[in-house]
Amino acid sequence: MSFGLELVIKLVVVFAIVPATALVVGYAELKLSAHMQSRVGPYYAGGRWGWAQLIADGLKFLQKEDIIPNNADRPVFSLAPVLVMISTVAVFLIIPFGSSAYAIGADLGLGIFYALAICSVGTLGVLMAGWSSGNKYSLIGALRAGGQLIAYELPMVLAVVGVVIQAGTMSMQGIVEAQIVQGWPFAFTQFVGFFLFLLAALAEMNRTPFDMPIAESELVTGYLTEYSGFRFLFFFLAEYAGIFAYSAIAATLFLGGWGFWGVTTPVAGPFIVVAKTLALSFLVIWLRWTFPRFREDQLQAIAWKWLVPLALANIAVTAVFKVVF
Amino acid sequence: MHLAEAAVSLELETPEMTLNIGPQHPSTHGVLRLKARIDGERIVDVQPVIGYMHRGYEKLAEVRTYPQIIALLNRIDWVSGYANEIPFVVAAERLMEIEPPPRAQYIRLILTEMARIGSHFLFMASYPLELGAASPFFFAFRERERVLDLIESVTGGRFHPNFNRIGGIKPVAGAGATQKKVVQDLPKGFYAETREAMAKVLAVCDELYDLIVGNEILFGRTKGIGVMSAELAAAYGVSGPNLRASGPEFDLRRTEDYLPYDDFDFWVPTGEAGDCYDRYIMRLHEIRVSAKLILEAIDGIPEGPIIAKVPKVIKLPKGEIYMRAENPKGEMGYYLVSEGGTGPYRFKVRTASFSNISVLPELLEGVLVPDLIAIFGSFDFVLGDVDR
Numbered sequence: 001m002s003f004g005l006e007l008v009i010k011l012v013v014v015f016a017i018v019p020a021t022a023l024v025v026g027y028a029e030l031k032l033s034a035h036m037q038s039r040v041g042p043y044y045a046g047g048r049w050g051w052a053q054l055i056a057d058g059l060k061f062l063q064k065e066d067i068i069p070n071n072a073d074r075p076v077f078s079l080a081p082v083l084v085m086i087s088t089v090a091v092f093l094i095i096p097f098g099s100s101a102y103a104i105g106a107d108l109g110l111g112i113f114y115a116l117a118i119c120s121v122g123t124l125g126v127l128m129a130g131w132s133s134g135n136k137y138s139l140i141g142a143l144r145a146g147g148q149l150i151a152y153e154l155p156m157v158l159a160v161v162g163v164v165i166q167a168g169t170m171s172m173q174g175i176v177e178a179q180i181v182q183g184w185p186f187a188f189t190q191f192v193g194f195f196l197f198l199l200a201a202l203a204e205m206n207r208t209p210f211d212m213p214i215a216e217s218e219l220v221t222g223y224l225t226e227y228s229g230f231r232f233l234f235f236f237l238a239e240y241a242g243i244f245a246y247s248a249i250a251a252t253l254f255l256g257g258w259g260f261w262g263v264t265t266p267v268a269g270p271f272i273v274v275a276k277t278l279a280l281s282f283l284v285i286w287l288r289w290t291f292p293r294f295r296e297d298q299l300q301a302i303a304w305k306w307l308v309p310l311a312l313a314n315i316a317v318t319a320v321f322k323v324v325f
Numbered sequence: 326m327h328l329a330e331a332a333v334s335l336e337l338e339t340p341e342m343t344l345n346i347g348p349q350h351p352s353t354h355g356v357l358r359l360k361a362r363i364d365g366e367r368i369v370d371v372q373p374v375i376g377y378m379h380r381g382y383e384k385l386a387e388v389r390t391y392p393q394i395i396a397l398l399n400r401i402d403w404v405s406g407y408a409n410e411i412p413f414v415v416a417a418e419r420l421m422e423i424e425p426p427p428r429a430q431y432i433r434l435i436l437t438e439m440a441r442i443g444s445h446f447l448f449m450a451s452y453p454l455e456l457g458a459a460s461p462f463f464f465a466f467r468e469r470e471r472v473l474d475l476i477e478s479v480t481g482g483r484f485h486p487n488f489n490r491i492g493g494i495k496p497v498a499g500a501g502a503t504q505k506k507v508v509q510d511l512p513k514g515f516y517a518e519t520r521e522a523m524a525k526v527l528a529v530c531d532e533l534y535d536l537i538v539g540n541e542i543l544f545g546r547t548k549g550i551g552v553m554s555a556e557l558a559a560a561y562g563v564s565g566p567n568l569r570a571s572g573p574e575f576d577l578r579r580t581e582d583y584l585p586y587d588d589f590d591f592w593v594p595t596g597e598a599g600d601c602y603d604r605y606i607m608r609l610h611e612i613r614v615s616a617k618l619i620l621e622a623i624d625g626i627p628e629g630p631i632i633a634k635v636p637k638v639i640k641l642p643k644g645e646i647y648m649r650a651e652n653p654k655g656e657m658g659y660y661l662v663s664e665g666g667t668g669p670y671r672f673k674v675r676t677a678s679f680s681n682i683s684v685l686p687e688l689l690e691g692v693l694v695p696d697l698i699a700i701f702g703s704f705d706f707v708l709g710d711v712d713r
Contacts, residue, residue, distance in 0.1 A: 037463035136344050140366065140694070208457055209542055217352045217455045218698040292542045293457025295695045296366060 010105065018089050021244035022237040027054045028278070029240070029285050036289045061236070064229035071134030072226065080132065081227070081234035084125035088238045090118045091245040096172050098258050098269025104173060111172035112160055115249055116153070119204060122242065123149040126206075126213065129235075130223035141222020144296055145213035148203050151303035152210075156200035158311030162193040162318040163253050176257035185256035192314040194254040196307055198283070201246040203299065205239070208288040212296050247280035248273065255280075339364055344694075348377050352455050352698050355708030357682075361689075361697065368697055371689040373682060378712035386672040391417055391491060391639050394672070399485035401676060402710035405444035405653040407476060408437050410489040413659050415583045416648035417491045420641045420663060427585070429493035429631045432511065434584045435519075435622050436476060436488070438615040442526060443472045444653035445566075445608040445615075448705040449533055452605055455702040456546050461536055468529045471522045478512050491639055493632030510631060516623050523616040530613050537605070547602035551688050551700035554599060561687075562680035565655025566607045567704055571599030577651035584650075588625065591618055601703040608705070640667050654678050654705060678710035 030053055034042035046052025068077055093105035094115055108114050123145055130142020163186050164170055167178035179185050187194045203210040213222045224235055251257060255276045258269035294302070347358040356377035362369040382401060386394045398413055399406035411433060418425060425433075450465035473483045480486035480495070488495045537543055553563070555571040568575055576593045578586045594610035596603030641663040649658030655677025662671035681704050689697055 033459075037460050038467065039463070136342060140344075211457065212695070215457065215695070217457065218695050220350060289460050291458060292453060292540070292546060293695075294542060295546060295693060297693065298545055 022240040025240040061233040073132035076132035080129035087121035133226040141213045152200040152203040155307035159193040159196035179256040180259040187254040209291040247277040251276035390667045405440040407440040412650040414489045427627045441653040492635040561684040570596035570603040604703040678706035
């Protein structure tokens with residue numbers, strides 16, 4: 001296959017997969033919240049299963065007026081949602097959907113490092129959005145997001161270090177294969193890391209109970225306050241694609257990725273990954289509709305007083321086990 | 326680093342900025358504006374700006390006849406519209422020296438307690454939402470709808486029943502003047518429906534209690550936040566559940582003889598710390614107490630007429646009276662001055678929310694922005710009740 005053709009195919013696949021995952025997770029959020037709270041729309045819209053609810057929501061966003069506030073920094077304001085979206089799309093590059101070389105965008109030697117780095121770019125987009133809106137609520141929301149990034153990037157990276165030590169590689173395919181060789185997923189041995197990673201991922205995704213940057217009851221949706229219509233839709237899609245991306249990374253690192261006991265057909269790979277990812281996405285959505293929100297200082301205290309020491313202890317224990325066994 | 330430079334960085338100045346919370350803000354329950362000076366996330370001081378909802382009810386009442394005023398009063402605190410009518414009609418009855426028949430009094434009591442449940446459920450719904458939890462909203466709101474359905478089945482109105490008359494309750498069926506002989510009493514099946522609804526109310530109270538107690542995040546957000554001492558509360562005239570959360574067992578249902586509460590033995594829940602958590606849990610207990618009161622009242626409801634003999638044109642004798650009642654949000658009182666005509670000479674409304682939020686600036690100094698929402702949410706005010 002020529003380089004150009006392959007590039008086009010991969011681009012098409014990426015731009016089909018990312019919105020598709022966002023729609024699936026977004027639909028799941030609507031349905032789950034409807035079941036937990038007896039909401040009507042997602043039950044009945046369109047006649048069956050409320051299938052039309054998401055489409056109706058999408059159309060609603062598209063017909064809204066596209067507003068940029070007078071005080072906004074226009075180029076930064078319009079670039080922010082794109083940056084958030086790009087950072088999410090770029091994560092999909094290193095998620096292995098199967099054993100073959102075509103099931104992964106690029107099996108980088110530093111795969112997980114790349115993932116953690118590129119995820120943080122999204123927060124840059126959030127900061128840009130908040131700063132350029134010319135709105136105090138947005139500014140506070142963006143600064144909270146920045147503080148959250150600094151506080152939770154550390155436990156997240158440290159949680160992954162345990163996996164890297166145990167697998168002996170930073171390549172995503174390598175980590176999956178290490179789990180298959182070991183016979184059970186890292187969630188069993190790296191349960192502390194798994195827990196820390198999920199918590200930190202929740203915080204980086206700005207999901208309840210860590211959704212202070214959005215916090216509609218105090219900051220009126222924070223950095224999103226001034227966004228409307230299509231730009232808001234971009235943030236919206238990026239959020240749900242982001243849930244899928246983080247869940248997929250967690251599934252790869254801790255739940256054995258495309259490997260499953262006794263399943264050897266390569267065709268099953270993507271289905272296994274997606275099933276595990278959706279299970280984790282369900283957890284993320286479930287938490288959102290269950291818990292109240294922390295306060296910003298409580299969040300910082302949890303990160304610095306509990307998660308970071310716990311992650312460091314986890315690394316030390318993992319390293320000792322690696323040397324001894 | 327040079328020592329002088331270190332000193333400069335230690336004294337790093339952070340600029341204060343003014344954050345306008347409201348008038349249009351999802352957590353202000355209407356049009357309240359809080360002018361907050363903030364340093365980062367910390368509140369330096371807060372100035373509430375009220376008056377956006379001012380509708381001049383006192384003045385409006387002074388140009389109307391007494392029966393017409395009842396229709397206005399519903400709108401003051403629209404969350405518990407029914408309960409607003411009671412102190413006024415009782416005040417007028419006292420001046421006229423009319424005693425409403427016992428059945429009317431019992432029906433008033435039942436509906437007042439239903440209004441209390443409705444009002445408290447609105448709080449139970451909205452307060453977790455202010456803390457970021459969306460689901461309890463729907464549980465509490467479903468039950469509120471059930472209680473409003475009951476009020477509607479009796480009075481014909483959900484928010485603004487306009488059901489009380491001086492001397493009793495609305496005697497004519499809704500169909501108009503031709504049916505003057507038809508006496509409207511409680512609708513068919515009301516007792517059974519009420520029993521069913523109250524059982525569900527008590528069940529959902531248990532459910533909400535399970536949702537709240539044991540939730541570390543909710544504890545962390547409400548325990549020890551916005552502590553109001555009993556002295557501070559008394560100094561600002563705070564009343565109702567907000568006052569009782571701070572300790573004093575002050576309930577006008579016990580002390581003022583405006584409805585036959587003496588016939589019942591009921592518990593007045595009080596708190597200890599006077600923090601947001603106490604104010605929250607207080608209302609949950611009060612819903613239970615009210616539900617039990619309603620169940621007891623429909624068991625012991627007397628038969629008989631529902632309105633006393635009153636003259637066609639209601640004129641109050643010369644005199645003045647202050648009548649207060651324990652409304653869901655606290656003490657609501659009407660000061661009525663009559664010069665002997667068909668309408669009041671002077672009419673003054675004392676609302677619970679106005680006093681309850683006066684204390685806010687004292688409590689909000691130095692807290693964080695999320696605490697600000699948690700504190701003023703816990704006071705459960707309605708802006709119509711503040712501005713009138």
